[in-house]
Every structure is written in structure tokens, then in C-alpha cells.
Amino acid sequence: MSTSDFVDIEFNGRSVTARKGETVASALIGAGFRVLRTSENGANRGIFCGMGVCQDCLVEIDGKSNLRACMTKIDGPISVRRQQSGRRTARYTLARPAIAVQDVQVEIPEILVIGAGPAGLSAAMAARRSGAGVKVLDERSNAGGQFYKQVTVSGPDFPPADQQHRDGATLFEKCVDLDVQFEFETTVWGGFENREFIASNRAGTVRYNPQRVIIATGAYERAHVVPGWTLPGVMTTGAAQTLWRSSRRLAGQRVVVAGNGPLNLQLATELTDGGAEVVALVEAARPNRLGAVVDVGRMFLSSREFLIQGIGFIRRLKAAGVNLLNDHVVAGIEATSSGLRVKLTGSNQRTSLQTLEFDTDVVCLGYGFEPSNELARAVGCEQDYDPVRQELKLRLDDVGGTTVQSVYAVGDCAGMGGAMVALSQGEIAGYAAGQSLGYPLSNDHRSRLGMARRTMARQRRFQRALWRIYEYPRVNLEHAKPETAFCRCEEVSVGSVLSALDNGCVSTGEVKRRTRLGMGRCQGRYCVPVLQHIMANRAGTTVDSNSGFAPRVPVKPVAIEDLLRSMSNE
Amino acid sequence: MNDRPQRLDTAIIGGGVLGASLAGFLAAGGARVCVVDGGHGGGSTANAGSLHVQLQSRFLRKYPDKVSALERNLHLYPKAVAFWKQLETDLGTDFDFHMTGGLMVAENQEQFEFLEHKSQRESRLGLDVQLLGRDELEKVAPYLGPAIFGAELCRQEGKVNPLLAHAALKDWGTGMGVTFLPETFVGTIERSGSGFALATPNRAFQADRVILAAGGGNKDLARSLGFNLPVASEPLHMNITEPTEPLIGHLVQHADRPITLKQFSTGHVVIGGGWPAHLREKDAFPSVELASIIGNTTLAQHIIPEIAPLRLIRTWAGINATMHGHPILGQFSTMPGVYAAVSGDAGFTLGPFSARLLADVILGYPASEDMTEFSPDLYTI
Numbered sequence: 028m029s030t031s032d033f034v035d036i037e038f039n040g041r042s043v044t045a046r047k048g049e050t051v052a053s054a055l056i057g058a059g060f061r062v063l064r065t066s067e068n069g070a071n072r073g074i075f076c077g078m079g080v081c082q083d084c085l086v087e088i089d090g091k092s093n094l095r096a097c098m099t100k101i102d103g104p105i106s107v108r109r110q111q112s113g114r115r116t117a118r119y120t121l122a123r124p125a126i127a128v129q130d131v132q133v134e135i136p137e138i139l140v141i142g143a144g145p146a147g148l149s150a151a152m153a154a155r156r157s158g159a160g161v162k163v164l165d166e167r168s169n170a171g172g173q174f175y176k177q178v179t180v181s182g183p184d185f186p187p188a189d190q191q192h193r194d195g196a197t198l199f200e201k202c203v204d205l206d207v208q209f210e211f212e213t214t215v216w217g218g219f220e221n222r223e224f225i226a227s228n229r230a231g232t233v234r235y236n237p238q239r240v241i242i243a244t245g246a247y248e249r250a251h252v253v254p255g256w257t258l259p260g261v262m263t264t265g266a267a268q269t270l271w272r273s274s275r276r277l278a279g280q281r282v283v284v285a286g287n288g289p290l291n292l293q294l295a296t297e298l299t300d301g302g303a304e305v306v307a308l309v310e311a312a313r314p315n316r317l318g319a320v321v322d323v324g325r326m327f328l329s330s331r332e333f334l335i336q337g338i339g340f341i342r343r344l345k346a347a348g349v350n351l352l353n354d355h356v357v358a359g360i361e362a363t364s365s366g367l368r369v370k371l372t373g374s375n376q377r378t379s380l381q382t383l384e385f386d387t388d389v390v391c392l393g394y395g396f397e398p399s400n401e402l403a404r405a406v407g408c409e410q411d412y413d414p415v416r417q418e419l420k421l422r423l424d425d426v427g428g429t430t431v432q433s434v435y436a437v438g439d440c441a442g443m444g445g446a447m448v449a450l451s452q453g454e455i456a457g458y459a460a461g462q463s464l465g466y467p468l469s470n471d472h473r474s475r476l477g478m479a480r481r482t483m484a485r486q487r488r489f490q491r492a493l494w495r496i497y498e499y500p501r502v503n504l505e506h507a508k509p510e511t512a513f514c515r516c517e518e519v520s521v522g523s524v525l526s527a528l529d530n531g532c533v534s535t536g537e538v539k540r541r542t543r544l545g546m547g548r549c550q551g552r553y554c555v556p557v558l559q560h561i562m563a564n565r566a567g568t569t570v571d572s573n574s575g576f577a578p579r580v581p582v583k584p585v586a587i588e589d590l591l592r593s594m595s596n597e
Numbered sequence: 598m599n600d601r602p603q604r605l606d607t608a609i610i611g612g613g614v615l616g617a618s619l620a621g622f623l624a625a626g627g628a629r630v631c632v633v634d635g636g637h638g639g640g641s642t643a644n645a646g647s648l649h650v651q652l653q654s655r656f657l658r659k660y661p662d663k664v665s666a667l668e669r670n671l672h673l674y675p676k677a678v679a680f681w682k683q684l685e686t687d688l689g690t691d692f693d694f695h696m697t698g699g700l701m702v703a704e705n706q707e708q709f710e711f712l713e714h715k716s717q718r719e720s721r722l723g724l725d726v727q728l729l730g731r732d733e734l735e736k737v738a739p740y741l742g743p744a745i746f747g748a749e750l751c752r753q754e755g756k757v758n759p760l761l762a763h764a765a766l767k768d769w770g771t772g773m774g775v776t777f778l779p780e781t782f783v784g785t786i787e788r789s790g791s792g793f794a795l796a797t798p799n800r801a802f803q804a805d806r807v808i809l810a811a812g813g814g815n816k817d818l819a820r821s822l823g824f825n826l827p828v829a830s831e832p833l834h835m836n837i838t839e840p841t842e843p844l845i846g847h848l849v850q851h852a853d854r855p856i857t858l859k860q861f862s863t864g865h866v867v868i869g870g871g872w873p874a875h876l877r878e879k880d881a882f883p884s885v886e887l888a889s890i891i892g893n894t895t896l897a898q899h900i901i902p903e904i905a906p907l908r909l910i911r912t913w914a915g916i917n918a919t920m921h922g923h924p925i926l927g928q929f930s931t932m933p934g935v936y937a938a939v940s941g942d943a944g945f946t947l948g949p950f951s952a953r954l955l956a957d958v959i960l961g962y963p964a965s966e967d968m969t970e971f972s973p974d975l976y977t978i
Contacts, residue, residue, distance in 0.1 A: 067840065067864075093839060093908055113842045113864045119903045122744035125854075125896035128888035219887055220877065234887070407879065530768075533779060537638045540760050548839055548910050580885060584839060584908035587894045591905075 032182045037106045045101045046274060048179040052077065052084050052096035053274035055107070061259035063096050064110040068518050073259030075515070077266025078173060079166055079214075080247045080399075082548035082584070083257075083515060085110045090117040093584075097266070100168045100179070100212075123591055131225075131590070132233050136162035136208075138460050139224065139237035141215050141402060144172020145446045146438025147243030148198045149453030150460075153479075154241070155205040157461025157472060162208045162237075164215055164226055166583075170202075171195040172245055173265055174446040176273050185275040186301070192272070217580035218405040222433060227585050231592025239433050239460040242403050243453060246396040246439035250553035251286070253506045255360030256392065257515055260367050264393030268294045277303045279388030283369050285309035285357045286393030288497050289337055294391060296340040299347045306387045307350040309357065311374045311394065312499040322492035329489035330447065354380060358506040360390050372506065374499050394502065397556050398440045401582035407431050410572040413442065416494070417501065417560075419572055427456030435460055445490050451483030503560050514554040516547020524558065528565065535559060535576055548584055551576055605631045608795060608804035610783050610818060611811035614641040614759070614948035615940045617766040617777075618684070619810060622956035624773035632775060633795065633802070635782030635814070640763040641945055643883070643915025645835050645869040646693075647848050647857045648681060649943035650674040651701060651719055651726060651751040654711075655855045655871045656920055656942060666922030667942060669970070671722045673924070674943070675753040677950035684949050685757075690765040692757040693862050699754025699848035700729075700738055702745045702900060708852040712749040725752045740844050742902040754848050756859050759945070783811075785821040786935075793934065808955075810938040812918040822932060825976050826925060828939055831917040832874035834889035836897075838907040840864030845901060858897050866904055868897045874914030883914035918944055926955040926971040937973035 036045045038060055045054035052074045055063065062071040063084045075083040077097045084096040087108040092115065096107075108116075140151045143165035155161045163170075171177045175195020178188050188196070203209070213228040215235075224235040248263040255261060260279065264286055267278040271294075281304045284295045295308040326334045344351060358372040366388040373380030403421055404410070408429040410419040420442030427435045435456040438449035458476050462468055468476070507513070509522025519542050527541045535558055538544055544558065545551025559570040607623060609616045612634035620630045634640075652671070657664060678696065685692045703709040709728075716726045727750045734741055734748055741748070767777060786807055787794045795802040809815045813830030845860040850870065857870035872889035876882065890912055898905040924941035928934075936959065940951035954971075957964055 091906060093906070113840045115841055115844070115903065115906075117906065119898075119905050120743065122742040122899055122902055123895075123905070125899045126891060128891045131891060217887060217890070220884065223887060225887060407877075531771075532638070534637045537779075540639065540642045541764055543760075546911070548908075550911070577882065579911050579913060580887075580890070581909050581912070584910045586906055586908045587838070587898045588905040590891055590895055591898075 032180070034101060034104055036101060036104055039109055046180040046182070047102060048181070049101055049274035049276070050097055051086060051088065051099045051101060051105075051107055053270050053276045054101055055096065056270060056278060057274070057276045062109060063259070065112060066518060067112045070257065070518065071259050072257060073262070074266055075262050076247060077262060077269045078247060079583070080549060080552055081515060087114070087116050092116045098166065126591060128234070134162070134233055134235050136160055136235065136237045137464055138162070138239045138241065139164070139235050140241045140243060141224070142172060142243035142245055142438070142440070143167070143170040143199070143209065144243060144245050144438060144449065145174050145198070146245070146449035146453040147172065147241070148202055149450045150241045150243060150435075150437050150457035151207045152198065152202050152205060153454040153457025153475070154461045155202065155207045157458050157468060158466035159461040159464050162210065163202070164210050164213045166212065166214045168212050170199040170209065170211075173269075176269055178275065179273045180275055214583050214585070215402060216583045216585045218402040218582075219580075220407050222406060222431070224402070227589040232590050238464060239435065241427075241435040241437060241453075241456055241460060242440055243436075243438045243449075244399040244402060244440040246398050246443060247552060248393060249395045249397050250557050251357060251392045251394045251502065252504055252511060252513055252521065252557055253357055253359050254508050254511045255362070255367075257512050258360055258362055258367065260388060261360055261390045261392065264291050264294050264391045267389065267391045268297065271297055271301055275301070277301055278391070280304060281306050281366065281387045282389045282391060283307050283309065283385055283387045284391045284393070285369070285371070286391070287311040287395055287499055288393065289493065291391070291393045292337060292340045292344075294393070295349060296343050299344060299349060305344070305347075305349045306385045307352055308344060309352045309355050309371055311354070311356045311502070312497045313353040314496045315353065319496045322495045325492035326489050329485045329492065333489065352383070355383065356502055356506070357390065357392065358382070374502070396439065396443055397552065398442060400436070400440050401550070401578055403429060403434070403436050403440065404578040405580055405582060406434055408434060408436065412569050412571055414569065416443065417569070418443070419570060426459035427452055428459065433463070444487065447486040448483055448490060451479040451486065454479040455483070501560065503557050503564070513557070514544040514547065514551070516549050517543040517545075519544040519554070528562065535562065535574060539576065545576060550579065550582065602794060602801035602803040605802050605804040607631070607806045607808065608633055608802060609808045609810050610795070611809070611814065612636070612638070612640050612777060612779070613810065613812060614644070614762065614766070614945055615938055615952050616808075616810035617763070617770060618949040618952035619808065619938060619956055620775045621766060621770045621773065622952055623959060624770060624775045626956065626960040628960070630770070630775045632770070632777045633781050633783055633797070634777070634779050636779060638777070638779035640767070641948065642759045642763050643835070643913060644759045644945045645857060645867045646756050646759045646861075646945070647859065647943075648678045648755045648757060648946045649699070650678060650724060650753040650946075651699060651749065652715055653850065653943065654701065654852050657715075660920040663920055663922035666970075668718065668722060670923045670941065671719065671724065673941070673950065673966070674946060675724065677947045678753055678755060680950040680953065681757055688765050688769050690761070692762040692765060694755065694757045695862075696753065696755035697847050697859075698750055698752045699850065700748040700750050701850045701852050702741065702748040703852040704744050704746050706746070709747045712747070712852050716749045719751070726750065738847060740846070740901055740903055742900060744899055756848055756861075758861055783818065786818055787821070788932070806934050806936070808936040808938050812944070813916055815937065815939060819937065819976070822929070822935060823977070824929060824973065826937060826939065826973065827921045827976065829919045831919045832876055832883045832914050833869065833917050834872040834874040834885050834893065834912065834914050835867065835869040836890060836894050836909055836912045837868070838866040838904065839910050841866065841907055844903055849900060851896070851900065854896060856893065856896050856900070858900065866907060868893055883916055885912045885914050924951050924954070924971050925973050925976070926951055926968060927958060927973055929973050931974070931977065
């Protein structure tokens with residue numbers, strides 16, 4: 028291992044050895060620092076989503092505040108401080124002139140792909156193969172998204188990339204070979220009805236007026252609103268997986284992984300293999316119930332490699348002696364002198380089960396996902412309610428076109444379907460977008476397209492069977508207490524929201540104006556979907572496409588000073 | 598759908614700050630009031646909460662022909678701001694009201710001379726205004742950047758948090774028996790028997806008394822009754838940053854460019870002041886514009902460089918009613934039972950005070966202002 032793989036950074040005056048290429052969040056977790064920020068009300072917060080959505084890991088770096096530790100890559104020595112709410116860290120005295128929208132550089136790619144996960148990469152590859160010029164933007168420092176997240180640190184002591192990493196790398200390399208243009212660490216923070224998009228990175232801001240746009244912005248973890256869910260050390264399954272798969276960092280020595288679905292299984296296995304003690308893997312459903320046998324058969328027929336992989340995970344966990352619990356959910360988490368104590372209770376259909384408690388360092392929560400469809404909604408794409416999945420999905424035609432002309436949506440942002448479905452969706456939409464620009468499809472393209480359609484159908488069958496196996500009654504606020512934080516950003520309590528509902532608030536917007544729920548930096552991504560379900564349940568209806576907030580830009584916060592720079596000029 | 602219209606005593610159409618205040622005052626005076634509103638219960642919460650007193654440079658530039666009317670009624674503004682404070686006290690609540698004083702900044706001699714001229718006129722009309730050169734500004738408003746040459750300070754200006762004000766007004770009214778009907782858009786009003794029939798998409802109402810308090814929406818409502826009120830809708834764009842420690846002490850405007858800039862006690866910086874928004878094509882929802890985000894916020898950091906590193910966390914759009922020089926408050930004498938309620942320019946500032954003036958008329962209380970110029974009778978088609 029060479030010293031060039033490491034870099035010394037400072038955190039609150041103490042030296043921390045970071046791995047070059049990892050994020051600030053990852054280095055600090057590795058050094059045992061969990062508290063990254065104090066909230067407006069003085070509460071400690073740390074890394075939660077690990078993917079730039081929740082805005083809870085804000086730190087001050089080299090005198091600049093409000094930077095997301097989970098999204099800031101370390102490539103040199105830096106000085107990091109725990110963020111105190113609202114503190115201004117540098118004097119700004121230069122009066123830079125105001126600019127007009129016309130001053131912002133414009134790019135007009137033939138096809139713009141937003142998001143470089145499985146859906147975005149495969150869409151970019153297909154679109155480029157069809158002959159179109161393709162530009163891909165992604166907020167992370169490398170390609171792959173949440174499924175293919177790449178190992179970003181180097182050194183012989185770290186476990187090498189696995190097949191999933193390599194598949195992602197291969198897909199990215201194919202795109203690069205085809206001359207797809209990539210722009211990383213670039214946040215698309217706005218979309219408008221005229222199909223204009225705006226993106227900022229460290230260099231500045233660019234307006235995009237693409238001829239076609241393929242939105243592939245993925246998904247993020249659904250909130251699990253229970254006492255203690257905002258404590259440092261409580262994070263999403265995805266966050267812990269990013270720490271391990273990208274930086275080879277364990278989120279903690281003792282870990283409880285809890286939630287619903289196979290990602291938790293994968294994480295528990297990876298952490299066990301990586302040397303952590305997985306205290307328990309807590310599944311809300313009962314996937315090994317007798318009735319699931321038909322669906323296991325369906326999974327075997329549609330995608331046996333994933334079924335085999337899943338069974339392998341269970342074997343390894345059992346061999347390692349990990350406590351595998353079904354039918355339980357996390358009902359609360361509290362801080363102890365040595366870490367966290369997590370309380371489990373029977374999931375909604377199994378309330379007779381006794382309460383269990385475990386001491387741990389880290390709790391990972393993975394209770395399903397919400398689509399990141401903010402940009403699609405901002406440009407006016409319509410949604411429909413899916414009664415089976417109990418969620419809103421973008422309305423798509425059979426090639427992934429949305430209700431807005433020339434705007435496609437692929438992958439989980441359009442409605443959850445998993446990475447394998449996303450790959451096929453991306454390919455289909457990529458060819459369709461290229462074809463719509465006048466690039467004819469060759470026989471080779473057509474045969475690839477046919478394959479993508481068949482694969483998608485097969486993977487959807489797999490996914491449906493998987494969902495049935497992991498079916499459980501959704502948890503909203505059943506385990507929350509009146510004082511539990513509902514909105515993490517604005518620290519709005521469950522009790523104050525419920526009393527606003529009791530006092531006659533008729534819409535999520537009204538609850539927002541009344542309580543400040545959803546008014547913070549994350550734009551209501553965690554609290555609003557739960558609120559929508561609560562309100563629908565109370566009204567005896569289902570969530571509908573108007574029951575969330577009106578989409579507002581910026582969909583991710585953007586610094587005013589970033590608007591002053593134009594990417595090409597600096 | 599019910600065939601029989603629901604009977605109402607007093608129907609206020611529009612649940613913004615004017616309509617909601619009026620509902621409270623009328624209910625306190627013994628009236629049975631229903632507020633019928635086409636929106637989703639938002640009231641005037643899209644407003645940025647500035648309490649204006651000095652003549653806004655934006656109005657002077659855009660509507661030179663209305664300036665004399667505005668000047669004649671300038672004395673209402675300090676009263677309206679004081680009334681906000683009174684209302685906050687009377688309701689026993691907290692609107693985050695602060696009479697911070699407002700600064701209109703100039704960047705050069707020419708703009709400063711404009712302010713000099715303006716402040717002289719305002720001073721004669723009784724406002725508490727003062728011109729500040731760069732040195733004095735350093736003491737009063739050290740947060741202003743080097744681009745600022747001087748400013749006019751009006752000590753009577755300030756701010757409230759519209760979210761808190763809206764919630765308090767609604768709770769106050771509800772407590773006195775006012776009914777608020779959101780998502781009930783009144784399309785037309787017709788004379789019917791001894792009262793008036795209100796048509797909405799899903800139900801019909803029959804009201805003895807109707808008060809038009811729908812902002813720019815009053816235009817169409819009045820027309821359905823044969824009047825031509827000089828109001829129109831003007832969609833405007835607003836921005837808000839993440840919170841920061843206390844920095845900006847005043848309501849800040851510019852002598853030559855559209856902007857209002859202030860900081861709520863939550864630490865958020867609100868940036869607005871007349872940048873355009875638009876009504877979305879498919880459903881007329883007020884929607885923001887990229888040009889306004891870029892122009893408005895970069896202008897804000899030009900005035901106060903310290904806010905440059907702050908991140909915008911949200912933008913939104915609301916609907917202002919355009920300039921007409923003075924309030925329109927009173928009964929249409931040719932149509933007894935129908936009242937116009939238009940609070941005037943900087944309508945949010947004037948909202949509660951205008952509501953009080955109109956409530957006094959309706960309840961038969963003595964008038965505290967000469968309201969001749971406010972009569973809606975001037976606008977018969």
C-alpha cells in the first residue's frame with residue numbers, strides 16, 4: 028500500500044487519515060466520528076442517506092459551510108469542522124455583478140441523460156449506438172449509481188471489486204468507448220416546462236436545452252419514522268452499503284440491519300464478510316413462509332442467478348451465526364453510553380410477537396424506496412397511482428416516453444423496478460430517443476432491442492415474485508411518539524403534524540405551511556410520502572398525483588455563488 | 598351535487614390576508630361569515646411578508662400615472678404597519694412581526710439623487726425617512742456590500758411571516774364561527790331573489806351579502822355583475838435560502854432594480870420583489886422561472902455579498918394584484934349587498950388595515966378614514 032493512497036485531513040482540530048478518493052463522510056465514519064452537525068435545535072446529526080438527498084451530514088470544509096460530507100470526495104488535505112447551524116464561516120465582501128439568465132452558458136446536446144446508474148448508462152449506450160450525441164450528468168464522482176457504485180479507494184488490503192462492481196465498470200467503459208460524454212459531480216437542480224434543465228458543479232452552472240432528455244434519477248430509501256431515527260449511527264441500508272462498497276469502510280463494528288427486501292440481506296452479508304458483527308438482520312416480512320414457494324419457483328424460472336445469489340447470502344449469514352429475524356420491525360432506537368439500543372416489535376400483522384432489544388453501534392434502515400421523480404414532475408410529467416405497489420408512478424408509453432414530449436424516464440425514478448429492469452428500460456428508451464431524432468435502427472440494434480424487451484419482461488416477473496415474497500403491511504407512524512421528529516430538516520414533530528390534521532388541514536401543502544414540515548433542505552423527500560399515506564388513510568382514499576407538494580426547484584439546494592460561474596469559462 | 602343552493606349570510610370570496618382578516622372582524626361584529634376560496638387553503642402565504650411604507654421604486658417606474666393617487670394615500674401605509682402589530686397583539690399570537698425599518702439602496706449618485714427627491718416628497722407626506730450616505734450605512738447596515746453608495750431608510754417598514762399570520766387569522770376566525778371553504782372556486786355571481794347566487798364547479802351558494810376579496814380574481818367576478826374593477830393578476834417569483842445566523846436587519850430594496858430582501862427570525866433569507874412568474878398552461882398553477890431565479894438571487898448577492906455562499910432551498914410563485922394607486926373598499930351603490938375589497942398596492946401590507954376599514958363600513962361603525970376615493974362606484978362598465 029503506497030502512501031499516495033492516503034491523505035491526512037483535519038476534523039475539529041484532530042488529524043484523520045483518509046483514503047484518497049473516499050468521501051468526507053466515509054473518512055470520518057472510519058475514524059469513529061459520527062456527529063457531523065448540530066441542528067437548529069441543537070440535536071446531533073450524522074450521515075443518514077449517504078447519497079446526497081437528506082442533507083443531514085452538512086459540514087464546514089476549508090471555511091465553506093453547508094457541504095454534504097457524503098458527496099464530497101477527498102483528493103487532498105482539507106480542514107473539516109462540525110457544522111453549527113447557520114454559522115457563516117467566511118467573509119464575503121466582493122460585490123460581484125448580478126447576471127441574467129442569458130449570461131449562463133447553454134448546451135444543446137442531442138440527448139441528455141440525467142443519472143449514470145444502470146438505467147442512465149444503458150440508455151446512454153443505446154442512444155449513442157443509434158448514432159445520437161449523448162451527454163450524461165451525474166451528481167456522484169463516478170458512474171454506476173446506487174447499484175453499481177464503484178470502489179473509489181485503492182490499496183492491496185482492501186477487498187477487490189466484485190462482479191457487481193465489474194458489471195458496472197464494464198457498462199461505463201462501453202459508454203466511454205462509444206464516446207458518450209460524462210460530467211460528474213454535477214447536480215441537475217432544476218427542470219422547467221420548456222424542457223430546459225439547469226445544472227451546477229464546482230466550475231459553475233450550465234443550462235441544458237437538449238433535443239431529448241432521458242431522466243434516470245433513481246430512488247432513495249423510504250423514511251422509517253420511529254423514535255431515534257435521526258440519531259447519529261442510524262443510517263439507511265444504502266448509506267452503509269456505499270461506505271462499504273465504495274470506500275471499504277464499515278459503518279460500525281456492531282450493526283443491526285433492518286428493513287424489508289433483499290438489499291438488507293446483501294448488506295448484512297457484505298458487512299459480515301467485511302469483518303463487522305451483524306447483531307441481527309431484521310426483516311419485516313416472512314419470506315420463508317410456505318405460501319412463498321410458488322413465487323420462489325417463479326423467481327427460479329425468470330432469473331435464477333439472483334435467486335441463487337440470495338440463497339447464498341442466507342447460507343453465509345447462517346454460517347456466521349447471524350441472528351435472522353422475520354416478521355419484526357424497528358420500533359425505536361435510543362442512544363446508550365456505548366452506542367445504540369434498538370427495539371424491535373412484531374410487524375403489523377404479527378403484533379403478538381414479543382419485543383426484542385439489541386445493543387449495537389449502527390442501525391441500518393432499509394424499508395423500501397421512493398422514486399426520485401422531482402425533475403420529471405418539475406417539467407410536468409404526469410403520474411398514476413399503482414394500487415398493487417401503493418405508490419405513484421410516472422405515466423409512460425411502451426418505450427419509456429413520459430406525458431411530456433421528448434422527455435423519457437427510465438429506471439426506478441419512473442416507478443420502482445430494480446436494477447435489472449432499469450437496464451432494459453434504459454436500452455429501450457435510448458434506442459427510441461435516437462430513432463425519434465432520425466437515426467435509423469440497424470438489424471443489430473433491432474435484435475438488441477428485442478432482447479431488451481424479453482429481458483425486461485422476464486425481470487419484471489422476477490421482481491413481482493420478489494415483491495410478493497417480501498410483502499408486509501406498510502409502516503407509517505405506528506411506532507412514532509408525539510415527540511418523534513417527522514420532518515428531519517425542520518425538526519417538526521409527529522404530534523404537531525397530527526394535531527394540524529386534526530385541526531382540518533386538507534392538503535400536504537397546508538400541513539407544510541402550518542407546521543413547516545417539508546420546508547427544509549431535503550424538500551420533504553422523507554416526510555411527505557409518509558404524510559401522503561397518512562392523509563390518504565385518514566380520508567379513506569389512496570394517494571394521488573396531486574397529494575404531494577407541488578414540485579419546486581431547486582430540487583437540490585444550489586449556492587447563489589454557483590449561479591455566477593459558467594462552466595466553460597473557468 | 599346538491600340541487601338546492603347552500604344559504605349563506607355573508608360570503609367573502611377570497612381567503613387571502615384581506616378576506617381572512619375581514620372575516621374575523623365581521624364575525625367579531627356579530628356577522629355569520631363564510632370564506633369561499635378557489636385555492637388549497639394557502640391564503641396569502643405565497644407572499645414574502647414585506648411591510649412596505651416608502652414608495653416602491655418598482656411602482657414609480659412601472660406606473661408613473663398612478664403616482665399621485667399613491668402619494669395621496671401614502672399616509673395609510675404607516676397606519677397599516679402599526680395595525681399589523683395591533684392585530685398580532687389583539688390575537689395574542691406571534692406573526693414574527695418586526696418593524697425593522699426598510700432601506701432602499703442606491704449604487705451611484707444618480708440613483709441617490711432619485712432617492713433624495715423621493716424622500717423629500719415622502720417626508721412632506723409625513724413619512725419617517727432619512728437619507729444615509731455610505732459612512733452612515735456602515736453603522737446602520739454593515740452587511741451591505743461595497744456596491745452600495747447610499748440608501749433611504751424608512752423606519753416604519755418591517756416584515757411579518759405570512760405563514761404564521763395566515764394560520765393565526767384562520768384559527769381566530771374559526772374560533773368565532775367563520776367557515777373556510779377551500780378549493781371552491783367561484784366562477785360567477787348573479788343577482789337571485791333578495792341575494793346573490795354564487796356558482797362553483799361542485800356546489801351552488803345563495804348569499805345575502807357578497808364581498809369580493811379575490812385579488813386579481815376580482816376582475817372576472819366584478820365583470821359578471823357588470824362592474825369593471827381595475828385589477829389584474831401579476832404572477833411573481835420568490836426565492837428562499839437555507840438559514841444562516843442573523844445578518845440582515847432591514848427590509849432591503851433597490852432604487853433602480855426590482856428586489857426585496859430580508860431575513861426571517863428562522864434565519865432564512867427571502868428574496869423577491871417583483872420578478873416575473875407565470876401561470877402554468879395546463880392548470881394555471883403559479884410557476885417559477887429560471888430567469889427570475891438567476892436574476893433575482895444574483896442581484897441579491899450583489900447588494901449583500903455575504904449571502905453568496907448560501908444555498909437556495911426553494912422557489913415559489915404567487916399572484917399579486919397589480920397597481921391601481923389606492924384601495925377600493927365599499928358597497929356598489931347600484932347593487933346593495935355587493936362589496937369590493939381591494940387593499941391597494943403592497944396589498945399584503947394594507948390587508949388587515951383595509952379589512953378593518955371595510956368591516957367598519959359594513960358593521961355601521963364610524964369611519965376612521967375618508968373613503969370617498971375608495972368607492973367602487975367609479976368602476977361601472
